[in-house]
Amino acid sequence: MGWKMWALKKSPWVFHVNTGACNNCDIEILELLTPRFDVERFGIRLVGTPRHADALVVTGVVTRQAAPRLKEVYRQTPKPCVVFAIGACACSMGIFKEGYHVAGPVDKVIREEDPNAIILYIPGCPPKPEAMILGVVKALSLL
Amino acid sequence: MIDMLAELRTSHGSRILGAEHGSPRQTFVTVSDSDAPTIARHISEKMGGRLVTITGLDTPDGIELLYHFAFDANHSLLTLKTRVKKPDPRILSLAPHLPGAEWIEREIHDLLGVVFEGHPRLERLILADDWPAGVHPLRKDEQQ
Amino acid sequence: MRKTTLIPIGPYHPLQEEAEFFQLYVEGEKVVDMDVRLSYNHRGIERLSESMTFDQVPFLVERVCGICSASHPLAYIQAVEDIAGVKVPERALYLRTLVNELERIHSHVLWVGLAGHFIGYNTVWMWAWKYREPILDLLEKTTGSRINYANAMIGGCRRDISNDLMPLIIKEMDELAGHMDMLTKAILDDPVLHARLKGVGVLSKADAIRYCVTGPTARASGVAIDVRRDDPYAAYELVEWKIITQETGDVFAKAVVRLLETFESIKIVKQCAAKIPGGPIAVEVREIPPGEAVGHVEAPRGETFHYVRSDGTNRPVRHKIRAPSYVNVPSFKASCIGATISDVAITMAAVDPCYSCTERMAVVDRGSRKRLYTGEELIRLSEDKTRRMREEAGI
Numbered sequence: 001m002g003w004k005m006w007a008l009k010k011s012p013w014v015f016h017v018n019t020g021a022c023n024n025c026d027i028e029i030l031e032l033l034t035p036r037f038d039v040e041r042f043g044i045r046l047v048g049t050p051r052h053a054d055a056l057v058v059t060g061v062v063t064r065q066a067a068p069r070l071k072e073v074y075r076q077t078p079k080p081c082v083v084f085a086i087g088a089c090a091c092s093m094g095i096f097k098e099g100y101h102v103a104g105p106v107d108k109v110i111r112e113e114d115p116n117a118i119i120l121y122i123p124g125c126p127p128k129p130e131a132m133i134l135g136v137v138k139a140l141s142l143l
Numbered sequence: 144m145i146d147m148l149a150e151l152r153t154s155h156g157s158r159i160l161g162a163e164h165g166s167p168r169q170t171f172v173t174v175s176d177s178d179a180p181t182i183a184r185h186i187s188e189k190m191g192g193r194l195v196t197i198t199g200l201d202t203p204d205g206i207e208l209l210y211h212f213a214f215d216a217n218h219s220l221l222t223l224k225t226r227v228k229k230p231d232p233r234i235l236s237l238a239p240h241l242p243g244a245e246w247i248e249r250e251i252h253d254l255l256g257v258v259f260e261g262h263p264r265l266e267r268l269i270l271a272d273d274w275p276a277g278v279h280p281l282r283k284d285e286q287q
Numbered sequence: 288m289r290k291t292t293l294i295p296i297g298p299y300h301p302l303q304e305e306a307e308f309f310q311l312y313v314e315g316e317k318v319v320d321m322d323v324r325l326s327y328n329h330r331g332i333e334r335l336s337e338s339m340t341f342d343q344v345p346f347l348v349e350r351v352c353g354i355c356s357a358s359h360p361l362a363y364i365q366a367v368e369d370i371a372g373v374k375v376p377e378r379a380l381y382l383r384t385l386v387n388e389l390e391r392i393h394s395h396v397l398w399v400g401l402a403g404h405f406i407g408y409n410t411v412w413m414w415a416w417k418y419r420e421p422i423l424d425l426l427e428k429t430t431g432s433r434i435n436y437a438n439a440m441i442g443g444c445r446r447d448i449s450n451d452l453m454p455l456i457i458k459e460m461d462e463l464a465g466h467m468d469m470l471t472k473a474i475l476d477d478p479v480l481h482a483r484l485k486g487v488g489v490l491s492k493a494d495a496i497r498y499c500v501t502g503p504t505a506r507a508s509g510v511a512i513d514v515r516r517d518d519p520y521a522a523y524e525l526v527e528w529k530i531i532t533q534e535t536g537d538v539f540a541k542a543v544v545r546l547l548e549t550f551e552s553i554k555i556v557k558q559c560a561a562k563i564p565g566g567p568i569a570v571e572v573r574e575i576p577p578g579e580a581v582g583h584v585e586a587p588r589g590e591t592f593h594y595v596r597s598d599g600t601n602r603p604v605r606h607k608i609r610a611p612s613y614v615n616v617p618s619f620k621a622s623c624i625g626a627t628i629s630d631v632a633i634t635m636a637a638v639d640p641c642y643s644c645t646e647r648m649a650v651v652d653r654g655s656r657k658r659l660y661t662g663e664e665l666i667r668l669s670e671d672k673t674r675r676m677r678e679e680a681g682i
Contacts, residue, residue, distance in 0.1 A: 020328050024353030024434045027397070034416040064271035065326035095347055098338065099331040100280045101271065126353070126434060165580045166369050168518060193512070194499050195583070196609035198594045209607075211581060211594065215517040220581055222594075243499030246323075246617055247609075254333075264322070269329045280334055 011043020012140070014084075015053035015077065019070050019104070021060030024126040025087035029057060037129050044136065050077040055136075061089040061096045062104030070106070071113040082118045082139065083110055086132065088125040147214055147221050148172060150190060155182055168219045176208075179225035180235040183210045187241055190214070192221065194243055199251040201283045206232045206255055227257060236262035254281040316627045321620040336606035341367055341575050341597075342441055344606065348593075349435050352610060354397065357390045358586030359593070359608065361439050365520055366582030366595040367603075368441060371575050377522075379443035381563040384522040385456070386430060386438045387584065388552040388559070392463070393422045394587035395545040395552075398639050399470065402542060405632045406483055407670030411474065418466040425459050428452060443569025453560040460553045460560075467553070471546045479677045484539035488634030490622040491536055498618040502589020502611050503544040504638050508536035514585035521584075526558040536622075538637040545639075574601070586611055588639050615639075629668040 018026055032039040033046065047053055050073045062070055074083070085106040088094030093105045103109060110117045122135035148162055148170050161173040174182055186192035192212035200207045210223040227234050236259035237244040248259040249268040256279040259265060270280075312320040332351060336344050345360035352359070361383060368375065396419045403411025423433040429448045430436035438444055474480060490500070495508035505512055513530045515523040531547040533540035579596040589611030596605040615638050623634050 018327075020330060022350045022353045022356075024350070024356070027353060028434070031416065031420075034420075035413055036417065036420050060328075061330060063327055063329055064274065065324075065329070069327075095350060096330045096332075096335065099335055101274075101326075101329045101331045125350070128433065165578070169369070169581060171579065193496075195581075195590065195592050196594075196607065196613070198605065198607040200596065200605045200607075209594065211592065213517070213583075213590075215512040218517055220518065220583075222581065241499070242497050242617065242620070243614055246325075246613060267326075268323070269325045271326050271329075280331060 011045075012054040012082070012136075013045050013047045013052055014055045014057050015047055015050045015073070017056055017058045017060075017070060017073055019058060019060035019066040019090070019106070019109075020063035020102070021087065021089055025059040025090070028126045028129050029059070029086065029132065031129050032132060037133065039133060039136075042133075042137070050074075053077050053081065055082045055084060057084045057086055058090050058106045059086050060104075060106075061093045061099070061102045062106055062109045064101050064103045067103040067109050070109055074110055074113050074117070080118070082120060083107075084120050084122060084136065084139070086122050087127060088123055091121045091123045094125060144168075144219060145214075145217050147190065147192075147217065147219055151182070151186070151221075154185065154189075158182065170219070170221045171209075171224055172221060173224045176225045176227045176234055179208065179210065179223060180237060183212075183223055183237055184240055186210075186212050186221070186223065187237075191216070194237070194241060194247075195220075197244070197247050197251060199255040199257060199281065201255060201281060202226070203283075205229055206257055208234065208251070208257070210237075231258075232256060233258040233260055235260050236265075238262045253279070255279050256282065311623065311631065313628065318623045318626050318628075318631060321617075321623065323616070333606055333608060336603055338602070340601045341603060344603065345440060346437060348608065349437060351608060352612075353434055354394050355390070355586040355588060355591060355610065356435050357387045357438065358584050358591045359610070360437070361387060361521070362582045362584045362586075362591045362593040363595065363606070363608075364439050364441050364582065365584070366580045366593050367575060367597075368572075369580035369582060370578040370595065370597050371441075371572055373442055373570060373572055375443050376567045376570060377564050378447075378566045379439075379568045380522040380525070381559045382444045382448055382568060383439050384526070385448070385556055385559040385563075386426070386436055387521065388555045389422060389426055389429075390436075391552045391587045392549055392556070393419050393426070395549045396422070396467075398545055398587075398636075399474070399542070402538075402633065402636050403474075405636050405669055406480075407673040408480075411470070414466075414470055418463065418470070421459055422463065425456065429456070440569065441575075442572040443567070445569075447568050450563075453563065456560040457557050460557050464550065464553050467546070467549055474542065474546065479673065479680050479682060481539065482676050482680070483673050484537065484542065484633070485535070486537050487630050488538045488622045488626060488637055489536045490618055492534075494618065494621040495536065498621060499614045500589065500618045501614060502585070502587070502639075503541055503548065504589060504615045504618060506530065506532045507540035507544045509534045512590075514583050514590050518583065520582075522559060523555075526555050526562070528552075528555050538633055541637040541639075575599070588612055589615055612638075629672045632669045 085091050090106040096102055107119045120139045158174050158178045163171045195211040195213050198209040205226040205228045207226050212221045239261055251257050253268055253270045311318050348359040348363050349356050396415050400412040400415030427433045430438045490508045492509045495505050495510045511532050528551045531544050533543050575597045577599040581594045583590050583592040592609040594607040595603050598604045619638055
């Protein structure tokens with residue numbers, strides 16, 4: 001089944017992974033569930049295990065300790081799946097680029113596991129909830 | 144406001160190697176590394192000082208350890224400074240007497256390689272599992 | 288027989304397969320010991336600081352922890368201002384106080400929501416986060432950003448808040464006070480919440496002192512410390528407010544402290560908005576002489592402490608950062624020993640560790656490392672306990 005068809009039939013269930021983030025992006029992601037933004041009306045749901053996920057929402061620079069865990073989570077997510085790199089850290093490591101304990105950014109680490117991974121970038125520090133929603137909706141339409 | 148430095152002088156005056164005031168409420172007192180743990184315990188147990196944290200810093204003359212104490216009711220801060228020699232920096236641990244010091248000392252052990260003798264659990268705390276042993280990121284010679 | 292249990296603490300989505308971060312050792316239903324691996328979040332910030340100039344560092348430390356985003360830069364900036372002997376203009380002191388108190392409010396309200404979620408009161412969670420939104424909007428209107436305000440700088444503040452906005456700030460605070468009043472009563476008057484949270488996760492005063500804890504975690508155990516009073520900074524000496532303490536040290540006490548502190552913060556913000564004087568918002572600081580100093584502030588979670596050493600160049604020689612969770616989280620060992628598994632989630636949450644810390648927690652047996660519960664199941668255990676209590680109370 002093509003991604004597009006499947007996305008139309010079932011809105012994405014999303015698993016959130018924090019790979020060494022400052023929490024800003026994570027809290028803003030959670031805000032998407034609260035009444036003001038309420039992304040459940042788009043059918044977007046946060047699930048408790050990668051095995052049920054269609055998409056991974058990843059925050060953080062991917063620290064050295066978190067890198068193997070991120071790959072493991074990606075392995076467990078059924079394919080096809082999409083990886084959203086949320087925030088400056090996940091997209092490019094941002095201000096932590098020169099750190100001695102960073103292994104990221106997200107695309108580099110995921111591509112070590114799967115060179116053909118589908119990765120979408122939502123930059124910002126943190127991206128506003130509206131930007132995240134826009135990013136996700138745009139991604140669904142592109143794919 | 145009680146002068147905590149004066150208090151310390153009455154009990155340990157002979158061990159104080161130097162003292163400086165930063166701003167009026169901040170004092171920095173230098174002692175030897177063999178005296179530092181005893182005096183730190185004294186500040187914590189007898190003078191009512193709250194251990195805030197310990198800063199470790201690498202210098203050419205050894206690794207400096209700064210024990211930062213807050214005297215909340217007295218509105219003042221006192222830092223006890225000492226230095227341990229390289230290549231085998233070690234000092235008595237505060238952790239057996241003050242659980243609050245456990246993580247603080249473990250972090251310095253990770254990042255600077257200081258051994259805190261008597262620490263109940265001096266295992267890796269913040270560096271990754273695959274980080275090479277013996278490499279301490281805050282040592283100046285590790286930095287390119 | 289020893290059991291192992293996995294408790295990832297964090298709303299919803301524990302990383303079940305992720306290697307454990309916090310390890311709680313259990314025997315039967317009771318917790319007996321704790322250890323931790325902090326590595327997942329270690330980004331090497333202190334060393335990064337040494338490669339930046341003094342005025343770049345605030346942008347770095349804002350991102351140590353997003354919820355305490357205003358506290359870290361201010362503590363650092365105060366340390367540097369101490370080294371340089373800078374006297375900050377009065378208007379800037381009020382601006383700093385205003386933003387930092389708005390941060391405390393949004394952080395405490397966030398916590399109320401999370402705590403509600405952990406014990407199965409999801410309505411509380413939704414309400415709390417709904418009332419939090421106007422505060423973030425206010426922060427955006429006044430500083431330009433919902434989070435990561437970058438409002439303070441060495442010598443004062445980077446941006447002014449127009450006096451035209453002050454009446455709006457006061458109005459929003461009044462509205463918030465009304466919502467918080469309703470939420471506070473709903474929580475504090477609920478007999479099931481009393482039964483659920485009182486006596487749970489107790490941190491004794493003696494343990495609070497031995498673990499050197501700070502913030503609401505300390506104040507809920509009768510340790511009356513607060514940097515805003517003990518080493519006043521910004522404008523805290525210029526406005527009226529009181530320290531909130533409780534004596535019992537349990538989860539309920541910690542909730543009471545945070546709820547009542549929110550009202551004190553509302554008072555402080557209103558006074559700042561009303562009393563803020565005119566004048567410049569910054570003095571120019573051209574160089575930082577050699578020296579060393581500490582700077583600390585009362586972040587929402589407790590004392591945030593920075594130490595800075597300068598050698599007269601334009602970069603710090605050493606910058607040490609101690610966030611409040613670093614001393615508060617280990618106290619979980621004392622408050623959790625003897626607790627049952629269904630209470631672990633809320634006991635940990637009561638210490639209010641940084642969210643990114645809370646995602647990774649596990650309860651294991653030293654020997655077998657067998658996993659019995661997922662994180663969701665543990666939060667469900669907590670919810671079940673609440674439900675049982677409600678049934679018993681006939682509600």
